[in-house]
Amino acid sequence: MSTTLPHSTTYRVKSNANLTVHSFVSPGPLFANATHIIELSDQLILVDGQFFAQYGQEFRELADSLKKPISRFYITHDHPDHYLGMGDAFQDVTVYALPEIKASILKAGPIELQEKKQKMGNLIAGQLAFPTATVEPGEEVIKGVKFIFERVLDTESPPTLVIKLPELGIIIAQDILYHNAHAFITGPIDNWKKVLYQIREDEAYDLILPGHGRPAEKADIDNAINYLEKAFSIYSNTTSPEQYKHELLEAYPSYAAEKLIDIYSPILFGGQSH
Numbered sequence: 242m243s244t245t246l247p248h249s250t251t252y253r254v255k256s257n258a259n260l261t262v263h264s265f266v267s268p269g270p271l272f273a274n275a276t277h278i279i280e281l282s283d284q285l286i287l288v289d290g291q292f293f294a295q296y297g298q299e300f301r302e303l304a305d306s307l308k309k310p311i312s313r314f315y316i317t318h319d320h321p322d323h324y325l326g327m328g329d330a331f332q333d334v335t336v337y338a339l340p341e342i343k344a345s346i347l348k349a350g351p352i353e354l355q356e357k358k359q360k361m362g363n364l365i366a367g368q369l370a371f372p373t374a375t376v377e378p379g380e381e382v383i384k385g386v387k388f389i390f391e392r393v394l395d396t397e398s399p400p401t402l403v404i405k406l407p408e409l410g411i412i413i414a415q416d417i418l419y420h421n422a423h424a425f426i427t428g429p430i431d432n433w434k435k436v437l438y439q440i441r442e443d444e445a446y447d448l449i450l451p452g453h454g455r456p457a458e459k460a461d462i463d464n465a466i467n468y469l470e471k472a473f474s475i476y477s478n479t480t481s482p483e484q485y486k487h488e489l490l491e492a493y494p495s496y497a498a499e500k501l502i503d504i505y506s507p508i509l510f511g512g513q514s515h
């Protein structure tokens with residue numbers, strides 16, 4: 242395909258004898274979407290699918306370069322920047338999601354795809370890679386590696402899937418943590434903050450993989466909590482999305498994914514909570 246957007250960045254996060262974790266992050270102005278590969282000895286398990294088709298393809302190229310089959314592809318939540326991009330590039334993989342996320346994408350995915358395609362044409366994939374399998378909270382050992390799957394409620398998304406790899410001290414938190422990126426805020430942040438504090442206090446884990454931005458450490462959680470508090474305080478003291486955006490950008494001029502503010506602020510300001 243012809244490359245129209247700047248390239249993504251790949252991080253080799255951590256490894257041991259049994260597994261290696263890789264992160265793939267789209268450029269800052271293009272949402273800084275972070276998606277991940279858990280590389281086991283004989284297979285790959287992928288997490289989240291990007292927004293733009295090009296990054297879905299580049300994520301596939303990264304996976305293919307590891308020369309192992311993709312056994313599972315997890316979608317953590319139903320926001321389009323986590324599943325639209327993978328549509329063309331991952332038609333041949335089995336996609337897993339929490340049951341309610343699977344149902345939501347089956348229903349809303351085609352509408353999202355059509356809308357985004359109308360606005361952005363070929364930057365958006367031509368089809369969806371629908372979830373066909375479900376994941377339930379619990380533990381599973383895959384090829385000798387322990388995975389902990391959790392359903393976390395009421396943070397950036399009503400439900401989201403969190404995947405923990407205790408062997409490497411890694412939490413794949415996705416959009417619970419935005420790392421130096423503007424967060425998608427549509428309502429009260431109290432529980433979201435509570436969950437971030439819980440992750441910060443959990444001594445079994447020291448690497449947190451966000452859904453936007455590069456791999457993070459515990460100190461980055463403090464920044465994310467401060468950001469949420471600042472954003473909510475600006476929101477509480479302004480009456481228009483334009484003024485809100487202006488003040489938020491003034492407070493965080495270097496943060497990635499500025500465009501997210503335009504997408505969520507009408508929801509935030511139109512919502513019941515203001």
Ligand SMILES: [Zn+2]
Pocket residue numbers: 320322323416425452453
């Ligand atoms: Zn997101």
